Amino acid sequence: MGELGARLAAVLRAGDLVVLTGPLGAGKTTMTRGLGAALGARGQVSSPTFVLARTHPTTAGPDLVHVDAYRLSDPVELDDLDLDWDAAIVVVEWGRGMVDGISDSVLDVEITRATGADEADPDADDTDPDDVPDEPRRVVVTATGPRWAGVAL
Numbered sequence: 001m002g003e004l005g006a007r008l009a010a011v012l013r014a015g016d017l018v019v020l021t022g023p024l025g026a027g028k029t030t031m032t033r034g035l036g037a038a039l040g041a042r043g044q045v046s047s048p049t050f051v052l053a054r055t056h057p058t059t060a061g062p063d064l065v066h067v068d069a070y071r072l073s074d075p076v077e078l079d080d081l082d083l084d085w086d087a088a089i090v091v092v093e094w095g096r097g098m099v100d101g102i103s104d105s106v107l108d109v110e111i112t113r114a115t116g117a118d119e120a121d122p123d124a125d126d127t128d129p130d131d132v133p134d135e136p137r138r139v140v141v142t143a144t145g146p147r148w149a150g151v152a153l
């Protein structure tokens, strides 16, 4: 997921909006971390669980703004954050349905995990991520709007 994020970073520029959808543990934050590393983002890209949005300046390009919309109940609340949508690359976890009307172009990334770790081994009580083998993820990227017309992803 990190590598996929890094590859995605290569096509992103200021004003781009990326929405990540997928269940808890799907890899949304991991993907954003890889994306941030590729952009040279400063600061730790982590689950912004208790922070709605975190801005990471990057070495050369636009800021990376990482949003967790999990606790938002209304798109208006996202608008209230007064993010500089045009100047930054904005990645929104749980953003589907929350970004409507914010930009006419969206990169929608849907992540599916085939099985949860608990289903694979119901007796597993060790959740150290280093002990968890890489699991396949199915990722569907849907690009909409004029920004992505003719762009090969």
Ligand SMILES: Nc1ncnc2c1ncn2[C@@H]1O[C@H](COP(=O)(O)OP(=O)(O)O)[C@@H](O)[C@H]1O
Pocket: 001, 022, 023, 024, 025, 026, 027, 028, 029, 030, 031, 047, 129, 132, 133, 134, 135, 136, 137
């Ligand atoms: N493809 C994968 N295979 C195995 N573990 C993964 C994979 N992608 C992410 N993880 C791990 O799953 C955990 C949750 O990932 P995270 O990116 O925080 O998910 P999300 O933000 O979607 O809730 C982390 O420990 C991460 O290292």
Ligand SMILES: [Mg+2]
Pocket: 028, 029, 047, 048, 093
């Ligand atoms: Mg997350």
